[in-house]
Amino acid sequence: MPDKLSDIYINKIKYIKMEEVKLQKPPKKYMNPYLAGVLLGIVILLSFYFTREGLGASGAFKRGVAKVEQIVIPSHVESEKSAFKHYVKDGKDPLKNRLVYMIVGVFIGGFLSGAINRRLKLKLEHSPKISSRKRAIAAVIGGALFGIGSAFGRGCTSGAGLNALSVLATSGFVVVGMIFGTGYVIAWFFRKLWI
Amino acid sequence: MGPLFTASDEWSFVIALVIGIAFGYLLESAGFSSSRKLAGVFYGYDFVVLQVFFSAAITAAVGLLFFEYFGWIDLSAIWVNRFYTGSAILGGAIMGFGFVIGGFCPGTSACASAIGKIDAMLFLGGFIIGVVIFDAFYPFYEKFYKSGNQGPIKIYESLGMNREVFLLLFVVFAIFAFVATAYIQQRVSQKSKKY
Numbered sequence: 001m002p003d004k005l006s007d008i009y010i011n012k013i014k015y016i017k018m019e020e021v022k023l024q025k026p027p028k029k030y031m032n033p034y035l036a037g038v039l040l041g042i043v044i045l046l047s048f049y050f051t052r053e054g055l056g057a058s059g060a061f062k063r064g065v066a067k068v069e070q071i072v073i074p075s076h077v078e079s080e081k082s083a084f085k086h087y088v089k090d091g092k093d094p095l096k097n098r099l100v101y102m103i104v105g106v107f108i109g110g111f112l113s114g115a116i117n118r119r120l121k122l123k124l125e126h127s128p129k130i131s132s133r134k135r136a137i138a139a140v141i142g143g144a145l146f147g148i149g150s151a152f153g154r155g156c157t158s159g160a161g162l163n164a165l166s167v168l169a170t171s172g173f174v175v176v177g178m179i180f181g182t183g184y185v186i187a188w189f190f191r192k193l194w195i
Numbered sequence: 196m197g198p199l200f201t202a203s204d205e206w207s208f209v210i211a212l213v214i215g216i217a218f219g220y221l222l223e224s225a226g227f228s229s230s231r232k233l234a235g236v237f238y239g240y241d242f243v244v245l246q247v248f249f250s251a252a253i254t255a256a257v258g259l260l261f262f263e264y265f266g267w268i269d270l271s272a273i274w275v276n277r278f279y280t281g282s283a284i285l286g287g288a289i290m291g292f293g294f295v296i297g298g299f300c301p302g303t304s305a306c307a308s309a310i311g312k313i314d315a316m317l318f319l320g321g322f323i324i325g326v327v328i329f330d331a332f333y334p335f336y337e338k339f340y341k342s343g344n345q346g347p348i349k350i351y352e353s354l355g356m357n358r359e360v361f362l363l364l365f366v367v368f369a370i371f372a373f374v375a376t377a378y379i380q381q382r383v384s385q386k387s388k389k390y
Contacts, residue, residue: 033246034373036225040247041254043217048259049267051207052198053274055218057302058326061319065326083333083340098202098211103305105215110306112216113223124313125230139230139314140321142297143304145289147325150301152340153286155276157300158218160286162248164276166255168361170345170353171278178287180236183295187237190295194234 028117044166051098054166056159058150060103063087066094083151099159127194138193197268219306228307230298230314237295239383242376249369256362280343297321 047054066084069077077088087094114120126135150156153175155163161179164172200206225247226232235241262268294300299307299318307315333340351361 030226030243031221031224033225033243034250036221037247037250038254040218040221040251041258043214043221044251044255045258045262047210047214048255048273049197049262050199050210051202051204051214052200052272053202054255055214055302057300057305058322061301061323062326065323065330069330077330081334083330083337098207101208101211102215102218105212105217106219106222106302106305107309109216109219109221110223110228110309111219113220113306114228114310117224119223119228120310122311122313126314127231135314136317138296139298139317140324142293142295142299143318143321143323144293144325144328145321146293146297146300146318147322147327148329149286149289149291149293149325150322151286151326151329152282152336153290154279154282156290156302157294158302160276160283162252165252166259167273167275168256168349168351168358168365169276169278170348170350171276171283173350174278174280174283175287175290178284179290179294182288182291183237186292186295191238193296194231194298195238195240 025118027119041166044163048167053098054159054163055102056099056155056163057103057106058147058156059097059099059159061147062151063094063097063100070094129195130193135193196266197262198272202274218302219309222303222306223310227303228310228312228315230307230312230318233300233303234295234298239379242380245376246373249372253366253369257366260359260362275347275349278345278348279341280345282340282343285339293325 044054062084066077066087069082069084070088074088076082077084079085084094111120124132124135126132146156150160153160154171155161155175157176157179160175161172162176165176166172200210222228226243227247232241233244236244259268259270259273263270290300297304297318299315301319301322304315304318304322308319349358351358354361
């Protein structure tokens with residue numbers, strides 16, 4: 001009876017897997033969100049105190065794109081047609097900017113927290129109701145929209161949002177209101193991606 | 196008196212790296228490395244985004260005010276986001292789509308990529324595509340992008356309010372939002388949406 005034999009193997013595999021799970025300690029709990037928020041607020045405050053400017057994430061990627069364009073298609077990026085001409089003006093290096101150093105820090109900091117809290121794992125996270133493929137496509141499309149949106153918005157949730165709220169800039173309240181307002185209006189149409 | 200350095204000072208690069216590490220560490224620790232946790236804000240099962248975001252913003256905003264009272268910082272010297280009416284509104288709306296569809300924003304996708312989230316890496320790839328698209332078609336909307344410039348205007352100026360009164364209202368609003376979302380989250384999770 002081949003069925004019986006395969007059952008034995010399946011049970012054995014299950015047993016081994018359970019043993020593995022027991023050996024690995026579970027990830028630690030997330031930090032209290034209000035504590036994390038207050039600490040992040042202090043980080044923003046210190047950033048202004050030391051460097052005159054606050055946080056930002058999208059700027060570094062725009063500068064990365066400008067750098068590649070400077071090498072590959074300098075005639076475009078240096079022309080009037082490019083949105084990034086001021087990054088490369090007079091042969092400037094677009095990567096010589098504090099935001100680039102900051103995003104490198106974000107990767108390091110994220111990795112450190114993941115390592116300390118046992119959350120380092122190669123994984124494509126998605127709702128059990130959708131396939132990995134669907135999540136992957138949605139992630140790329142969402143990312144592309146965010147790229148275009150943050151270019152128009154002159155920054156993303158960090159720079160044009162959180163940072164601008166901290167200095168009480170009108171733009172920050174408008175951008176944050178639009179991001180979350182639009183999000184709530186359209187959430188129902190995309191609910192199958194998440195719930 | 197602060198700010199101690201200008202943003203292009205080389206010291207600012209070192210400080211930006213350290214600030215970035217703290218930023219990334221806190222984002223990951225609060226759970227911003229999970230798209231499903233982030234998207235919860237739009238479906239009521241997890242409001243960590245709102246909790247961290249607003250507690251950080253009010254901490255930094257109130258902190259800056261106190262720093263000024265103590266004579267530690269010259270608020271007129273810090274950088275305030277420029278408000279370009281149409282571009283900010285459009286950009287915010289597109290970012291709203293990007294957030295709901297993609298489940299990340301640039302900063303959070305960077306810290307999630309650092310702990311091995313493949314969906315975050317795909318989001319970042321999409322983000323770069325979006326930035327390239329914006330640059331490629333820039334002449335078509337350059338005029339719109341630069342229109343409606345109101346400069347570094349503050350929200351209390353736009354509303355014709357006293358700065359301290361506005362800040363107080365902002366803090367009260369944030370606390371109200373914390374209480375209301377805690378209530379909603381409890382109600383939604385009773386209907387069970389464990390992920």
